[in-house]
Amino acid sequence: MTRITAPSSPPRLAIVAADTAEALAAQARLVARWGQHSPAEADAIVALGGDGFLLETLHRCVERGRPIFGMNCGSVGFLLNDFHEEDLPERVAAARTADFDIFARNIAIAGGLLMLIGMGSGRFAMDKPGGGEKPPAAAPKRR
Secondary structure: OEEOOOOOOOOOEEEEEOOOHHHHHHHHHHHHHHOOOOOOOOOEEEEEEOHHHHHHHHHHHHHHOOEEEEEEOOOOOOOOEOOOOOOHHHHHHHOEEEEEEOOOEEEEEOOEEEEEOOOOEEEEEEOOOOOOOOOOOOOOOOO
């Protein structure tokens, strides 16, 4: 496993989100705070959503050869990193990547077991094992 970027340089991020209110709100906050690059010029792609969106992003972006750093903003987050806004560039830069071929093969990543089924190859990035913690829910609006 290798790092995404050198520790001294912040990664350029493409931040993509599932089509849910929670993921889109998280994307807006992260883009406002850390900026946005296109997937073609980014060092890593940050996928906000659940496990399904992470796998969809891997499928869509496999040709780009960019690592995917998934953060939990969905209902299931077994394959995802915890959601934290504060230190995103540092977490992405420090994450370890694993290259893999997606052919119904079991891949051990960061102490966990990940099973991917499909075709192609890609890069997956984790900063710690286990399911991802979701972002805090927004406070309800008062009338």
